[in-house]
Amino acid sequence: MTRSSSIDLRSDTVTRPTPAMMEAVMRAPVGDDVFAEDPSVQLLESRVAQMLGKPAAVYVPSGTMGNQIGLRIHTRPGDEIILEADAHIRHYEGGAAAGLSGLQLFPLAGERGVMHAAQVSGAIRPGNDWDPRSRLVCLENTHNRAGGTIYPLDVIQAIEATARERGLAMHLDGARLWNASIATGIPEATYAACFDTVSVCLSKGLGAPVGSVLVGSEALIQQARRERKALGGGMRQAGLVAAAALHALENHRDDLQRDHDRARELAEGLSTFKAVRLDPSRVETNIIMFDITDGRSAADVLAALEAVGVRMVPFGPTRIRATTHRDIGDTDIGAALERAAPILDPS
Numbered sequence: 462m463t464r465s466s467s468i469d470l471r472s473d474t475v476t477r478p479t480p481a482m483m484e485a486v487m488r489a490p491v492g493d494d495v496f497a498e499d500p501s502v503q504l505l506e507s508r509v510a511q512m513l514g515k516p517a518a519v520y521v522p523s524g525t526m527g528n529q530i531g532l533r534i535h536t537r538p539g540d541e542i543i544l545e546a547d548a549h550i551r552h553y554e555g556g557a558a559a560g561l562s563g564l565q566l567f568p569l570a571g572e573r574g575v576m577h578a579a580q581v582s583g584a585i586r587p588g589n590d591w592d593p594r595s596r597l598v599c600l601e602n603t604h605n606r607a608g609g610t611i612y613p614l615d616v617i618q619a620i621e622a623t624a625r626e627r628g629l630a631m632h633l634d635g636a637r638l639w640n641a642s643i644a645t646g647i648p649e650a651t652y653a654a655c656f657d658t659v660s661v662c663l664s665k666g667l668g669a670p671v672g673s674v675l676v677g678s679e680a681l682i683q684q685a686r687r688e689r690k691a692l693g694g695g696m697r698q699a700g701l702v703a704a705a706a707l708h709a710l711e712n713h714r715d716d717l718q719r720d721h722d723r724a725r726e727l728a729e730g731l732s733t734f735k736a737v738r739l740d741p742s743r744v745e746t747n748i749i750m751f752d753i754t755d756g757r758s759a760a761d762v763l764a765a766l767e768a769v770g771v772r773m774v775p776f777g778p779t780r781i782r783a784t785t786h787r788d789i790g791d792t793d794i795g796a797a798l799e800r801a802a803p804i805l806d807p808s
Protein backbone atom coordinates (compact mmCIF):
# COMPACT_ATOMS: atom_id res chain seq x y z
CA MET A 462 0.00 0.00 0.00
CA THR A 463 1.59 3.29 -0.99
CA ARG A 464 1.51 6.18 1.39
CA SER A 465 -0.34 8.38 -1.10
CA SER A 466 -3.28 5.98 -1.15
CA SER A 467 -3.65 6.00 2.60
CA ILE A 468 -6.71 7.58 4.15
CA ASP A 469 -5.32 10.07 6.61
CA LEU A 470 -7.66 10.57 9.56
CA ARG A 471 -4.95 11.62 12.02
CA SER A 472 -5.96 15.27 12.19
CA ASP A 473 -7.76 18.06 10.38
CA THR A 474 -4.35 19.76 10.14
CA VAL A 475 -3.09 17.46 7.36
CA THR A 476 -4.96 19.18 4.51
CA ARG A 477 -3.07 20.50 1.47
CA PRO A 478 -3.65 23.90 -0.16
CA THR A 479 -6.07 23.81 -3.10
CA PRO A 480 -5.21 25.26 -6.54
CA ALA A 481 -7.66 28.13 -5.90
CA MET A 482 -5.91 28.83 -2.61
CA MET A 483 -2.53 28.88 -4.35
CA GLU A 484 -3.93 31.36 -6.88
CA ALA A 485 -5.07 33.59 -4.04
CA VAL A 486 -1.53 33.38 -2.63
CA MET A 487 -0.05 34.36 -6.00
CA ARG A 488 -2.29 37.44 -6.18
CA ALA A 489 -1.74 38.53 -2.57
CA PRO A 490 -0.31 41.99 -1.95
CA VAL A 491 2.38 41.73 0.71
CA GLY A 492 4.65 43.93 2.82
CA ASP A 493 6.65 43.76 6.01
CA ASP A 494 4.11 42.90 8.68
CA VAL A 495 6.46 43.77 11.55
CA PHE A 496 6.27 47.34 10.14
CA ALA A 497 2.46 46.87 9.87
CA GLU A 498 2.74 47.05 6.08
CA ASP A 499 1.19 43.78 4.94
CA PRO A 500 -2.26 44.44 3.46
CA SER A 501 -3.14 40.73 3.26
CA VAL A 502 -2.43 40.15 6.95
CA GLN A 503 -4.40 43.27 7.83
CA LEU A 504 -7.35 42.13 5.73
CA LEU A 505 -7.35 38.72 7.40
CA GLU A 506 -7.15 40.30 10.85
CA SER A 507 -10.00 42.69 10.19
CA ARG A 508 -12.17 39.98 8.66
CA VAL A 509 -11.69 37.64 11.66
CA ALA A 510 -12.21 40.48 14.15
CA GLN A 511 -15.46 41.37 12.38
CA MET A 512 -16.69 37.77 12.29
CA LEU A 513 -15.98 37.36 16.00
CA GLY A 514 -17.43 40.75 16.88
CA LYS A 515 -14.24 42.10 18.47
CA PRO A 516 -12.50 45.41 17.81
CA ALA A 517 -9.03 44.00 17.06
CA ALA A 518 -7.14 40.89 15.95
CA VAL A 519 -3.57 39.69 15.49
CA TYR A 520 -2.37 36.94 13.14
CA VAL A 521 -0.07 34.42 14.83
CA PRO A 522 1.79 31.37 13.48
CA SER A 523 -0.11 28.74 15.48
CA GLY A 524 -2.99 27.98 17.81
CA THR A 525 -0.47 27.35 20.55
CA MET A 526 0.90 30.86 20.19
CA GLY A 527 -2.62 32.31 20.09
CA ASN A 528 -3.45 30.61 23.37
CA GLN A 529 -0.15 31.38 25.04
CA ILE A 530 -0.30 35.05 24.15
CA GLY A 531 -3.88 35.03 25.40
CA LEU A 532 -2.68 33.69 28.75
CA ARG A 533 0.22 36.15 28.99
CA ILE A 534 -1.80 39.29 28.39
CA HIS A 535 -4.25 38.51 31.18
CA THR A 536 -1.80 37.38 33.84
CA ARG A 537 1.49 37.87 35.65
CA PRO A 538 3.83 35.11 36.91
CA GLY A 539 2.42 33.21 39.89
CA ASP A 540 -1.20 33.71 38.81
CA GLU A 541 -3.54 30.75 38.52
CA ILE A 542 -5.72 29.89 35.57
CA ILE A 543 -8.78 27.67 35.79
CA LEU A 544 -9.31 25.21 32.96
CA GLU A 545 -10.73 21.80 32.21
CA ALA A 546 -8.40 18.92 33.02
CA ASP A 547 -8.23 17.70 29.41
CA ALA A 548 -7.62 21.13 27.91
CA HIS A 549 -5.18 21.47 25.00
CA ILE A 550 -3.45 24.27 26.90
CA ARG A 551 -2.65 21.79 29.67
CA HIS A 552 -1.71 18.74 27.62
CA TYR A 553 -0.23 19.79 24.31
CA GLU A 554 1.46 23.15 24.55
CA GLY A 555 4.82 21.99 25.85
CA GLY A 556 4.20 23.19 29.40
CA ALA A 557 4.33 26.74 28.04
CA ALA A 558 1.88 28.24 30.54
CA ALA A 559 4.32 27.37 33.33
CA GLY A 560 7.54 27.49 31.31
CA LEU A 561 7.02 30.78 29.53
CA SER A 562 4.58 32.66 31.74
CA GLY A 563 5.05 31.23 35.25
CA LEU A 564 1.39 30.29 35.52
CA GLN A 565 -0.13 27.73 37.80
CA LEU A 566 -3.00 25.65 36.40
CA PHE A 567 -6.12 24.72 38.33
CA PRO A 568 -7.58 21.80 36.35
CA LEU A 569 -11.24 20.82 36.86
CA ALA A 570 -12.70 17.51 35.71
CA GLY A 571 -15.37 18.32 33.16
CA GLU A 572 -18.16 16.22 31.68
CA ARG A 573 -17.00 15.50 28.14
CA GLY A 574 -14.80 18.58 28.31
CA VAL A 575 -17.43 20.87 29.79
CA MET A 576 -16.98 22.49 33.21
CA HIS A 577 -19.89 24.01 35.07
CA ALA A 578 -20.17 27.42 36.72
CA ALA A 579 -20.43 25.99 40.25
CA GLN A 580 -17.15 24.11 39.76
CA VAL A 581 -15.46 27.24 38.47
CA SER A 582 -16.84 29.27 41.34
CA GLY A 583 -15.46 26.72 43.83
CA ALA A 584 -12.02 26.93 42.23
CA ILE A 585 -11.68 30.71 42.50
CA ARG A 586 -9.41 31.51 45.43
CA PRO A 587 -10.76 33.75 48.19
CA GLY A 588 -7.88 36.21 47.89
CA ASN A 589 -5.80 35.56 51.02
CA ASP A 590 -2.16 36.64 50.92
CA TRP A 591 -1.14 33.01 50.71
CA ASP A 592 -3.43 32.12 47.81
CA PRO A 593 -2.35 32.19 44.22
CA ARG A 594 -4.23 34.95 42.42
CA SER A 595 -7.07 33.43 40.39
CA ARG A 596 -6.96 35.45 37.23
CA LEU A 597 -8.32 33.70 34.16
CA VAL A 598 -10.82 31.04 33.09
CA CYS A 599 -10.00 29.18 29.85
CA LEU A 600 -12.55 27.16 27.91
CA GLU A 601 -12.07 25.05 24.76
CA ASN A 602 -14.80 24.91 22.10
CA THR A 603 -14.95 22.48 20.45
CA HIS A 604 -13.07 20.31 22.92
CA ASN A 605 -10.40 18.18 21.29
CA ARG A 606 -9.60 15.47 23.86
CA ALA A 607 -13.27 15.09 24.76
CA GLY A 608 -13.96 14.22 21.11
CA GLY A 609 -14.92 17.47 19.39
CA THR A 610 -17.65 18.27 21.89
CA ILE A 611 -19.49 21.58 21.83
CA TYR A 612 -19.74 23.82 24.88
CA PRO A 613 -23.41 24.68 25.43
CA LEU A 614 -23.85 28.45 25.18
CA ASP A 615 -25.86 28.72 28.40
CA VAL A 616 -23.08 26.94 30.32
CA ILE A 617 -20.50 29.33 28.89
CA GLN A 618 -22.68 32.29 29.86
CA ALA A 619 -23.06 31.00 33.42
CA ILE A 620 -19.28 30.54 33.71
CA GLU A 621 -18.76 34.03 32.32
CA ALA A 622 -21.14 35.52 34.88
CA THR A 623 -19.22 33.78 37.69
CA ALA A 624 -15.86 34.90 36.34
CA ARG A 625 -16.97 38.51 35.90
CA GLU A 626 -18.48 38.68 39.38
CA ARG A 627 -15.17 37.53 40.86
CA GLY A 628 -12.99 39.73 38.63
CA LEU A 629 -11.50 37.01 36.43
CA ALA A 630 -10.91 37.31 32.70
CA MET A 631 -12.14 34.80 30.10
CA HIS A 632 -10.10 33.23 27.27
CA LEU A 633 -11.42 30.82 24.67
CA ASP A 634 -9.29 28.25 22.88
CA GLY A 635 -11.47 28.35 19.79
CA ALA A 636 -9.17 26.34 17.54
CA ARG A 637 -12.33 24.69 16.19
CA LEU A 638 -14.90 27.35 17.06
CA TRP A 639 -15.98 27.27 13.39
CA ASN A 640 -17.05 23.66 13.84
CA ALA A 641 -19.13 24.55 16.90
CA SER A 642 -20.85 27.36 14.99
CA ILE A 643 -21.56 25.25 11.91
CA ALA A 644 -22.95 22.42 14.05
CA THR A 645 -25.19 24.61 16.24
CA GLY A 646 -25.99 27.57 13.98
CA ILE A 647 -24.81 29.84 16.82
CA PRO A 648 -22.58 32.53 15.25
CA GLU A 649 -18.92 32.66 16.28
CA ALA A 650 -19.52 36.20 17.55
CA THR A 651 -22.20 35.00 20.00
CA TYR A 652 -19.73 32.60 21.57
CA ALA A 653 -16.94 35.18 21.42
CA ALA A 654 -19.04 37.77 23.25
CA CYS A 655 -18.51 35.77 26.47
CA PHE A 656 -14.72 36.11 26.29
CA ASP A 657 -12.07 38.82 26.52
CA THR A 658 -9.83 36.97 24.08
CA VAL A 659 -10.46 34.19 21.59
CA SER A 660 -7.89 32.25 19.60
CA VAL A 661 -9.18 30.66 16.39
CA CYS A 662 -7.23 28.40 14.01
CA LEU A 663 -7.32 28.70 10.23
CA SER A 664 -5.11 25.64 9.78
CA LYS A 665 -7.51 23.01 11.11
CA GLY A 666 -10.87 22.24 9.49
CA LEU A 667 -10.76 25.36 7.32
CA GLY A 668 -7.72 23.95 5.55
CA ALA A 669 -5.26 26.86 5.56
CA PRO A 670 -1.60 25.87 5.63
CA VAL A 671 -0.57 28.14 8.52
CA GLY A 672 -1.92 30.37 11.19
CA SER A 673 -4.32 31.38 13.90
CA VAL A 674 -5.84 34.68 14.93
CA LEU A 675 -6.23 36.09 18.43
CA VAL A 676 -9.06 38.61 18.87
CA GLY A 677 -9.92 40.99 21.69
CA SER A 678 -10.09 44.68 22.61
CA GLU A 679 -7.73 47.20 20.97
CA ALA A 680 -5.72 47.45 24.19
CA LEU A 681 -5.34 43.69 24.64
CA ILE A 682 -4.37 43.11 21.03
CA GLN A 683 -1.81 45.91 21.17
CA GLN A 684 -0.25 44.07 24.11
CA ALA A 685 -0.58 40.80 22.16
CA ARG A 686 1.47 42.24 19.27
CA ARG A 687 4.30 43.00 21.67
CA GLU A 688 4.12 39.47 23.13
CA ARG A 689 4.01 37.93 19.64
CA LYS A 690 7.26 39.70 18.76
CA ALA A 691 8.88 38.67 22.03
CA LEU A 692 7.96 35.04 21.37
CA GLY A 693 9.48 35.20 17.90
CA GLY A 694 6.17 35.30 16.07
CA GLY A 695 6.66 38.61 14.24
CA MET A 696 6.53 37.62 10.56
CA ARG A 697 7.56 39.66 7.55
CA GLN A 698 5.74 39.03 4.22
CA ALA A 699 3.22 36.88 6.06
CA GLY A 700 0.56 37.97 3.58
CA LEU A 701 1.44 34.89 1.55
CA VAL A 702 0.08 32.60 4.24
CA ALA A 703 -2.56 35.08 5.40
CA ALA A 704 -4.01 35.14 1.87
CA ALA A 705 -4.33 31.36 1.97
CA ALA A 706 -6.01 31.64 5.38
CA LEU A 707 -8.42 34.31 4.13
CA HIS A 708 -9.27 32.15 1.15
CA ALA A 709 -9.95 29.24 3.52
CA LEU A 710 -12.15 31.37 5.75
CA GLU A 711 -14.18 32.77 2.87
CA ASN A 712 -14.57 29.56 0.90
CA HIS A 713 -14.29 26.59 3.22
CA ARG A 714 -16.24 27.40 6.35
CA ASP A 715 -19.56 26.04 5.12
CA ASP A 716 -17.92 22.76 4.06
CA LEU A 717 -17.38 21.85 7.72
CA GLN A 718 -20.88 20.38 7.83
CA ARG A 719 -19.72 17.78 5.31
CA ASP A 720 -16.84 16.83 7.67
CA HIS A 721 -19.35 16.44 10.50
CA ASP A 722 -21.60 14.22 8.39
CA ARG A 723 -18.65 12.07 7.41
CA ALA A 724 -17.51 11.79 11.02
CA ARG A 725 -20.95 10.56 11.99
CA GLU A 726 -20.91 8.04 9.14
CA LEU A 727 -17.47 6.80 10.15
CA ALA A 728 -18.52 6.58 13.81
CA GLU A 729 -21.63 4.61 12.93
CA GLY A 730 -19.54 2.15 10.93
CA LEU A 731 -16.84 1.81 13.58
CA SER A 732 -19.40 1.28 16.32
CA THR A 733 -20.58 -1.94 14.64
CA PHE A 734 -17.11 -3.50 14.97
CA LYS A 735 -16.63 -6.01 17.80
CA ALA A 736 -13.35 -4.62 19.10
CA VAL A 737 -14.62 -1.03 19.26
CA ARG A 738 -16.45 0.85 22.00
CA LEU A 739 -18.03 3.98 20.59
CA ASP A 740 -21.37 5.75 20.88
CA PRO A 741 -21.90 7.48 17.52
CA SER A 742 -24.63 9.69 18.93
CA ARG A 743 -21.88 11.43 20.91
CA VAL A 744 -20.05 12.55 17.79
CA GLU A 745 -20.97 16.21 17.53
CA THR A 746 -18.45 17.56 15.03
CA ASN A 747 -15.44 16.17 13.14
CA ILE A 748 -13.60 14.26 15.90
CA ILE A 749 -14.26 10.66 16.88
CA MET A 750 -12.78 8.99 19.95
CA PHE A 751 -13.10 5.27 20.43
CA ASP A 752 -11.70 2.54 22.63
CA ILE A 753 -10.29 -0.87 21.75
CA THR A 754 -11.93 -3.45 23.96
CA ASP A 755 -10.29 -6.77 23.06
CA GLY A 756 -7.08 -6.35 25.04
CA ARG A 757 -4.92 -4.99 22.22
CA SER A 758 -3.21 -1.65 22.69
CA ALA A 759 -4.04 1.41 20.60
CA ALA A 760 -0.46 1.28 19.27
CA ASP A 761 -0.88 -2.30 17.99
CA VAL A 762 -4.21 -1.54 16.35
CA LEU A 763 -2.87 1.68 14.81
CA ALA A 764 0.10 -0.19 13.32
CA ALA A 765 -2.26 -2.74 11.76
CA LEU A 766 -4.48 0.05 10.41
CA GLU A 767 -1.48 1.89 8.99
CA ALA A 768 -0.44 -1.27 7.17
CA VAL A 769 -3.75 -1.27 5.30
CA GLY A 770 -3.63 2.46 4.60
CA VAL A 771 -5.79 3.93 7.35
CA ARG A 772 -4.11 6.48 9.57
CA MET A 773 -5.38 7.55 13.00
CA VAL A 774 -3.66 8.64 16.24
CA PRO A 775 -3.45 7.27 19.80
CA PHE A 776 -5.18 9.19 22.59
CA GLY A 777 -4.49 6.80 25.46
CA PRO A 778 -3.36 3.21 26.00
CA THR A 779 -6.48 1.84 24.30
CA ARG A 780 -7.99 5.04 22.92
CA ILE A 781 -7.82 6.16 19.29
CA ARG A 782 -8.81 9.42 17.63
CA ALA A 783 -10.03 9.77 14.06
CA THR A 784 -10.69 13.19 12.56
CA THR A 785 -12.44 14.05 9.33
CA HIS A 786 -11.36 16.99 7.20
CA ARG A 787 -11.70 18.49 3.76
CA ASP A 788 -9.16 16.18 2.09
CA ILE A 789 -11.32 13.17 2.96
CA GLY A 790 -13.35 12.45 -0.15
CA ASP A 791 -16.74 10.95 -0.89
CA THR A 792 -15.57 7.35 -1.00
CA ASP A 793 -12.95 7.52 1.76
CA ILE A 794 -15.21 6.73 4.71
CA GLY A 795 -16.56 3.58 3.11
CA ALA A 796 -13.05 2.58 2.04
CA ALA A 797 -11.62 3.21 5.53
CA LEU A 798 -14.33 1.07 7.11
CA GLU A 799 -13.77 -1.69 4.60
CA ARG A 800 -10.01 -1.71 5.24
CA ALA A 801 -10.44 -1.50 9.00
CA ALA A 802 -13.07 -4.23 9.28
CA PRO A 803 -10.71 -7.24 9.37
CA ILE A 804 -8.65 -5.50 12.09
CA LEU A 805 -11.45 -4.13 14.26
CA ASP A 806 -14.01 -6.81 13.61
CA PRO A 807 -12.00 -10.04 13.28
CA SER A 808 -14.10 -13.13 12.74
Ligand SMILES: Cc1ncc(COP(=O)(O)O)c(C=O)c1O
Pocket residue numbers: 522523524525526528549550601603604605634636637662664673
Ligand atom coordinates in the same frame (compact mmCIF):
# COMPACT_ATOMS: atom_id res chain seq x y z
C1 LIG B 1 -8.06 22.65 20.81
C2 LIG B 1 -6.73 23.04 20.25
N1 LIG B 1 -6.17 24.19 20.64
C3 LIG B 1 -4.99 24.59 20.18
C4 LIG B 1 -4.29 23.83 19.26
C5 LIG B 1 -2.93 24.28 18.84
O1 LIG B 1 -2.82 24.58 17.49
P1 LIG B 1 -1.39 24.53 16.77
O2 LIG B 1 -1.14 23.12 16.45
O3 LIG B 1 -1.62 25.40 15.56
O4 LIG B 1 -0.39 25.11 17.70
C6 LIG B 1 -4.83 22.62 18.82
C7 LIG B 1 -4.09 21.79 17.86
O5 LIG B 1 -4.48 20.70 17.49
C8 LIG B 1 -6.08 22.20 19.34
O6 LIG B 1 -6.64 21.04 18.99
